[in-house]
Amino acid sequence: MRHLLSAIAVSAALVTPVQAEETYEQRLALATGYIDATLEDIDMAAMIKTMWQPIVNDIKSKGIPLNDDQIARINQLYQDEMTGPMYEIMRDQAAVMAELFTFDEIKAIRDFYATDLGRSAMSKLPQVTERQTPIVLKLMQEKMPEIIPKVQAILSEGATAQ
DSSP states (O other): OHHHHHHHHHHHHHOOSSOOSOOHHHHHHHHHHHHHHHHHHOOHHHHHHHHHHHHHHHHHHTTOOOOHHHHHHHHHHHHHHHHHHHHHHHHHHHHHHHHHSOHHHHHHHHHHHTSHHHHHHHHTHHHHHHHHHHHHHHHHHHHHHHHHHHHHHHHHHHHHHO
């Protein structure tokens, strides 16, 4: 929460009474404050669980037994390998936001997150990912046998045309 307050202070300092065209640096500062606030609240372990849980579920669905110790070790492996990189990726979102969004859009997202409703909604995003990831993976598994030969045909057409 203290990061959110600092993000609000940063944005107040960046806004002038007659806001000229905002700069990348202004958008980046605001986005960085927003990202810092979200990282303070995020349950990274739950987010990382969404990465390995579909794999474990798929293994179990194929009748392959997994005991609690194996699942705990898979969880620990993912937590160890993914926590640092995930924080880095999330911190890098500030630059992406500064490139894609306007100052006012970033401010609106930050302001929404500052509300109880906004924080509650955003905290549920890992659950959305957890529910959608197995569906996307299944779709990819089903479609890739159809797509790969078509991509190969397109590539071979390009090679013969040259």
